[in-house]
Amino acid sequence: MKEQVIAGIDVGGTTIKIAFITEDGEIKKKWEITTNQKENGKYIMVETAASIKQQLESSWELTAAGVGAPGFIDVEQGFIYEAVNLGWKEYELKKELEALLQIPVVADNDANLAAGGEKWKGAGEGARNLLAVTLGTGVGGGIIAGGQIIHGESGMAGEIGHITALKEGGAPCNCGKRGCLETVASATGIARLGLEAVQREKKGYLMEKMQSVGTVTAKDVLDGAKLGDPVAEKVVDEAMEHLGLALANLCNSLNPETIVLGGGVSKAGDFIIDKIKASFQKYAIPKIGRETKINLAALGNDAGVIGAAWLAKEFFVKEEG
Amino acid sequence: MKEQVIAGIDVGGTTIKIAFITEDGEIKKKWEITTNQKENGKYIMVETAASIKQQLESSWELTAAGVGAPGFIDVEQGFIYEAVNLGWKEYELKKELEALLQIPVVADNDANLAAGGEKWKGAGEGARNLLAVTLGTGVGGGIIAGGQIIHGESGMAGEIGHITALKEGGAPCNCGKRGCLETVASATGIARLGLEAVQREKKGYLMEKMQSVGTVTAKDVLDGAKLGDPVAEKVVDEAMEHLGLALANLCNSLNPETIVLGGGVSKAGDFIIDKIKASFQKYAIPKIGRETKINLAALGNDAGVIGAAWLAKEFFVKEEG
Known part of the structure; x- marks a missing residue:
């Protein structure tokens, strides 16, 4: 056979x-x-x-x-x-x-x-309730609830990148709004915040990158933060604070077993997972803060x-x- | 038979x-x-x-x-x-x-x-994707996605009252956090904001209530706002601004056909629906802002x-x- x-x-x-x-x-x-x-x-x-x-x-x-x-x-x-x-x-x-x-x-x-x-064979293996978040050029999401993919009325469910992170003073987003989560927690958003920070502070790891390469990428910001550069770390803290709040608010409503984080930004690994968890636990219902797992995506x-x-x-x- | x-x-x-x-x-x-x-x-x-x-x-x-x-x-x-x-x-x-x-x-x-x-026979009749919100003593919620009730991993899904509305300076909530949506958009929350406003402003409809009855209820705040009292209306505007933002953020992720609003506060009717819609449309992805219906509950x-x-x-x- x-x-x-x-x-x-x-x-x-x-x-x-x-x-x-x-x-x-x-x-x-x-x-x-x-x-x-x-x-x-x-x-x-x-x-x-x-x-x-x-x-x-x-x-x-x-x-x-x-x-x-x-x-x-x-x-x-x-x-x-x-x-x-x-x-x-x-x-x-x-x-x-x-x-x-x-x-x-x-x-x-x-x-x-x-x-x-990720639910079937990855970082959320077997989870019937899972939130997958992709931190790449944008911020994307997929929601599985009760074992089923949630699509919403017109297939737009999971668009978590357009959760409003900044009510006022946020950067414009492709969706037509301002201050979306995507404008601060995507690779694009982290690079933009890094550029703004180096133009303001004019020092440290990001300033060196700026002087040698002429720009600053999300990877530079994450690398700098890992090396302990205070300007870079403040940018990462700000981005992950917004992300943790948005995820906590979602999880207060959806109560998933596991959040799986993928995409380029997630390659910074436990360094950002720890920051996201700190913010998540600050804003989630205490039981949800304790019980929700936050894992790096496993399947690439x-x-x-x-x-x-x-x-x-x-x-x-x-x-x- | x-x-x-x-x-x-x-x-x-x-x-x-x-x-x-x-x-x-x-x-x-x-x-x-x-x-x-x-x-x-x-x-x-x-x-x-x-x-x-x-x-x-x-x-x-x-x-x-x-x-x-x-x-x-x-x-x-x-x-x-x-x-x-x-x-x-x-x-x-x-x-x-x-x-x-x-x-x-x-x-x-x-x-x-x-x-x-409400999905079967009420204000969301036939909707396969619906968000029901109860504005009472607290703020409760029920989520239906793809025709199924969403329960989450430990039955806590729908706890939208504990979405963080105020990151800083919020009032304490029964859940152990501060600044939850429930602390500003429930009847309890609106009454508290009304009391704070009248103690600050010492004038208008709420001051009259305070002087004659010794306190201010959510109904007083909503009644005063409908009558055009500026102190009361500012409180209602603040509460509904927070509610509209929280609902927009949820709908950017869940894309329901309809939001159904029930509970005591919803008895203020179109007066608050209009305020919620204004905030919702400001913060929702434009297509979701246009297409999501916001209805008063019909079944009481x-x-x-x-x-x-x-x-x-x-x-x-x-x-x-």
Whole structure:
């Protein structure tokens, strides 16, 4: 009998990550192809399906596929309202891939699937209630409650980057508001706060970076803070104070078992986890402050494909027994 | 054939509200009995079951019961960790009532069931994603996402009253923190802010109340604000600004279709809804600010029993066809 595998697909603006994954969550094979953005992304699924067929070994049976994409998605229909980075607009993702592969397909937002991956096999393994937070260029989120991904009325649930961190005097955000969490706790936000700090203070680790390289990145700020530079550490403290408050307020309402932190900023590791925890515990209901785990993401770039396979398993694979 | 009915039960510290409700949500009969708090509430379910048997008409068949109680509940087990107002602690609510009535029983937190009631037959009718907010002595909440009540890891989901509204200088809260939403937007909070304002300003509608009655209530503040008293209106504006921000931050993460506002403070009606909307739209992602409905609760005191029956129907009644 052939071994049954699920295809997990994570479509990004530059590459498409693909993996064959067993129903137990074991990655049998994983690879990437380049995202073909030509003609509003119309070749993306064609090339993905061709690559999947080519990579499938004869001893495997492909039973289903899950696919994650950056954008707003109607999960029931597998319909993309818009995925700006890919050129897709009002695109029948699920139907197209089902026609190409002749297997059932489920599609969801990539941040939601990263949350699903961490829940299934990562830093929130087995959690029925989980909040996944990505601190990258922006601040993204995925919410799992009662074992299910929360989508909200128009697929916008999890947009925690647009929680208002600064009621007044905040920096403008891409969403049209000011003072969003994203403007202070993303890599972009930390770099901006670092630049402002060095222009104000004109000294220390960040000033050296400024003089040698001409700018300051989020990594510089985090590195400087770790080295004990007071200007850099004050910036990190400010960013993590805002993040801890926003997470506490969310957890007072959602009561997850675990918060999983991923994305570039999370590479600073326990150094920022400790700062986030201090702020979180200050603002959370005491029981929630004590009991909520805050973990670093464990799956890295594999979270998306594993989460996509998890969702396909949940949708299509019958439990035995 | 007998008409099938579900018992909806809403256990409060003073009275127990009970209703027979059809599977379509029609209340056939409703009544109340007094809550017997003797011996840690051990007679509450005995007396509830006896009353149900007595009120059941011979033309009805009782198929299931739903019961709401104030406290933290393990819904799968129907187990009450603690319901302080009733004297219950580690109490097998579901098992006890099932033994008494010989029908399947489901139990949940009363605020969650009020949300369920408004979702089924009230101001959020049919919504699959709904946030119910009760502005009473405290600020309570119930979250429905993807058609399901969100419980969180230890039954604490929906505790939106403990979102931190004031990072600094806030009043102490029962939860042990300071500056919780509940300290400014509940009836208690509005009364406190009103008292502080009149002691500071010593004039206007609230000063008259203070001089004639010796204190100021939340209703006085809301009445004064409606009459155009500037001291009172400033208090209401402050409270609703905090509430609108907290709701916007939650909705940026949960993307509900509808927010339903109930409890004593909500009796001020459109006057406060308009203020909440103004703050909400300032802080929500623009699309969420435009699309999220903010409605007054429609079911009043019936929300709990209707929500209890809804949950029992969801758990136990098979859909036809």
